[in-house]
Amino acid sequence: MGLAWRLFGNPALRLIDSERAHSLSMRALKSIGESRTGRSVLNSLYKTPEVPIEVFGKLFHHPLGLAAGFDKGAEALLAWSAMGFSWCEYGGVTRFPQEGNPKPRMFRANKHRALVNKMGFNNPGASEMRKRLALRKTVDRWPKSPVAANIGRSKKVPNDHAGDDYAATIDLLWDHADMFVLNISSPNTPGLRDLQGHEYLESILHSCNRIRSKKKQQKPYLLKLSPDALDDEIRSTISFAQKLGIDGIVATNTTIKRPIPLSTQSRKAFSTGGGLSGRPLQSRALEVIHTAFDETDGKIPIVGVGGIDSKDSAWEAIISGASLIQLYSALIFNGPTIVSSIVKGLKRRVTESGFSSISEAVGYKHI
Numbered sequence: 001m002g003l004a005w006r007l008f009g010n011p012a013l014r015l016i017d018s019e020r021a022h023s024l025s026m027r028a029l030k031s032i033g034e035s036r037t038g039r040s041v042l043n044s045l046y047k048t049p050e051v052p053i054e055v056f057g058k059l060f061h062h063p064l065g066l067a068a069g070f071d072k073g074a075e076a077l078l079a080w081s082a083m084g085f086s087w088c089e090y091g092g093v094t095r096f097p098q099e100g101n102p103k104p105r106m107f108r109a110n111k112h113r114a115l116v117n118k119m120g121f122n123n124p125g126a127s128e129m130r131k132r133l134a135l136r137k138t139v140d141r142w143p144k145s146p147v148a149a150n151i152g153r154s155k156k157v158p159n160d161h162a163g164d165d166y167a168a169t170i171d172l173l174w175d176h177a178d179m180f181v182l183n184i185s186s187p188n189t190p191g192l193r194d195l196q197g198h199e200y201l202e203s204i205l206h207s208c209n210r211i212r213s214k215k216k217q218q219k220p221y222l223l224k225l226s227p228d229a230l231d232d233e234i235r236s237t238i239s240f241a242q243k244l245g246i247d248g249i250v251a252t253n254t255t256i257k258r259p260i261p262l263s264t265q266s267r268k269a270f271s272t273g274g275g276l277s278g279r280p281l282q283s284r285a286l287e288v289i290h291t292a293f294d295e296t297d298g299k300i301p302i303v304g305v306g307g308i309d310s311k312d313s314a315w316e317a318i319i320s321g322a323s324l325i326q327l328y329s330a331l332i333f334n335g336p337t338i339v340s341s342i343v344k345g346l347k348r349r350v351t352e353s354g355f356s357s358i359s360e361a362v363g364y365k366h367i
């Protein structure tokens, strides 16, 4: 408990600026993750049971991973598996380095268990990331569990050249991820969501496929969707992307919609432009998972993300069609114990429901 308190639960962290609290947690996680003792302490505190599932030809110890945006610079890769996650996604990374939007750009709405962020892909750029990740590998600090890279479009590159921008980043990071998430759904880069339209999507996937065809090993490409598109648009984007060789869907990114505020703090957070995550996103994310599974007949894996903060919301995402799930906001509001609590809950649900493995539960709601 002491460590959880230090990392996320310290009440002082709740009083200071959200991004600063996040940076302090990240700094602690980075140093704990880099030390063998630190990792074994995390491990003994947050050990998760096995609820194995094979996705994209890889064995995941259980479905729950860390969502994009928390570890933008892939600085704490070893901490995530020690904390019980079975996989993690670093980034968003863009081809060119970016500072992101001016601060403050991350706001909490505690009563809603929601965050609003307008980070704007602050990251060191793909070349610098490649250097850092290569170094991490040479000193044997690469996790054994699967790692995804979240790829965004550089702000200075217009949509007409987005294909080359995404492809160049994938090319640079190819050796440093097991799968690539094409993020065309962040609300914080002007025009990014327009990339869900067929013309742009075609050019992006063609450029990315060209890179992949030159590599010896095939790695999956996933498309991360916005919860704000209409269901018909979501179906159309998915079926088009499937024809162009996409391997999986991530549903969903943050929303630009807002609930009615319940406090001064949430009024302030909700009046800020940017993407809302956490509990208020849960029901829409579930709908999108359901729609995606329906549209694809369950033929390509779906990663469910958005408001997952309990064993029940995690289970709902899985029976709606998600083979893998992720969370971000729940780590802020619940602390790291949320990881093992969800995975233990999933294990119990699998047994109680009479399934022989969790893969039998995926999309069960559709039967």
Ligand SMILES: Cc1cc2nc3c(=O)[nH]c(=O)nc-3n(C[C@H](O)[C@H](O)[C@H](O)COP(=O)(O)O)c2cc1C
Pocket: 067, 068, 069, 070, 091, 092, 093, 106, 115, 117, 119, 121, 150, 183, 186, 224, 252, 253, 254, 277, 278, 279, 281, 305, 306, 307, 308, 326, 327, 328, 329, 330
């Ligand atoms: C501060 C912050 C930064 C984020 N950055 C990214 C990002 O770079 N790329 C991305 O695809 N999603 C990003 N996300 C979205 C999350 O990956 C996730 O889709 C969203 O938060 C919903 O999950 P949650 O309700 O569990 O937080 C970010 C979310 C937050 C709160």
